[in-house]
Amino acid sequence: MARWQPETTQRLVVAAVDLFTEQGYDATTVAQIAERAGVTKSTFFRHFSDKRELLVAGQETLSRLLSEGIAEAPAEASPLEAVAAGLERASGAMGPANRELGPRLKAAVAASTELQERDALKNVGLAAAMSSALVARGVPDPTAHLAAELGVIAFKRGYTQWSEAERDSEHGLAHYALAALRDLRAAAASLE
Known part of the structure; x- marks a missing residue:
C-alpha cells in the first residue's frame, strides 16, 4: 500500500x-x-x-469559508444577506465529489445514532462560526445566533436538494442553499 x-x-x-x-x-x-x-x-x-x-472532514474549511463570506458582505447587508454571502462563498468550494457523496452520507448518518450526534455537533460548530462572524460585523448576539441557525438549516437543505437533483442540472449548490434561505426567511416572517 x-x-x-x-x-x-x-x-x-x-x-x-x-x-x-x-x-x-x-x-x-x-x-x-x-x-x-x-x-x-x-x-x-x-x-x-x-x-x-x-464525518466532519472539511468542517474547519467550511466554517472558514462561511465566516469569510459573511465578513466580506457589503457593510449595509442585513444579517441574512450576510449569511447568504457566506453560503455563496462556501458553496463555491463544493464540487462533484461532494455532490456524489451526499446521498450516501445522508443514509449513513440516518442509520447511526452516533453519527447523528456527531452531525449535530458539526451543525453547532458551523452555526457558531457564522454567529461569530455576524457579531464581528456588529450584529447583536441573539440576532446573529438566529441568522446563523437559519444559515445552517439553509445549507443543509440546499445540500440535500443539490445532491439529489438531476446531474445535468445547471444549478450549483449556491442556487439551492440561497433558495432554502429565502424559503426560511418567508417562513419566519409568517410566524408573526
Missing part, C-alpha cells in the same frame, strides 16, 4: 461512507476503512483521530 497518495483524506471519507452504508457504522473498523482507501492504518490516524471524525 502506498503511504502518501494524493487526496488521501477524500479517499478515506468516501471509503468510510461506503462501508458505513454497506455494513453499518458499528460494524466498520478503521482497518477496513484504510484498506478500502488503499492506505495503511497508521496513515488513517495521520488524518483522523477516529472513525467518527470522518
Whole structure:
C-alpha cells in the first residue's frame, strides 16, 4: 500500500461512507476503512483521530469559508444577506465529489445514532462560526445566533436538494442553499 497518495483524506471519507452504508457504522473498523482507501492504518490516524471524525472532514474549511463570506458582505447587508454571502462563498468550494457523496452520507448518518450526534455537533460548530462572524460585523448576539441557525438549516437543505437533483442540472449548490434561505426567511416572517 502506498503511504502518501494524493487526496488521501477524500479517499478515506468516501471509503468510510461506503462501508458505513454497506455494513453499518458499528460494524466498520478503521482497518477496513484504510484498506478500502488503499492506505495503511497508521496513515488513517495521520488524518483522523477516529472513525467518527470522518464525518466532519472539511468542517474547519467550511466554517472558514462561511465566516469569510459573511465578513466580506457589503457593510449595509442585513444579517441574512450576510449569511447568504457566506453560503455563496462556501458553496463555491463544493464540487462533484461532494455532490456524489451526499446521498450516501445522508443514509449513513440516518442509520447511526452516533453519527447523528456527531452531525449535530458539526451543525453547532458551523452555526457558531457564522454567529461569530455576524457579531464581528456588529450584529447583536441573539440576532446573529438566529441568522446563523437559519444559515445552517439553509445549507443543509440546499445540500440535500443539490445532491439529489438531476446531474445535468445547471444549478450549483449556491442556487439551492440561497433558495432554502429565502424559503426560511418567508417562513419566519409568517410566524408573526
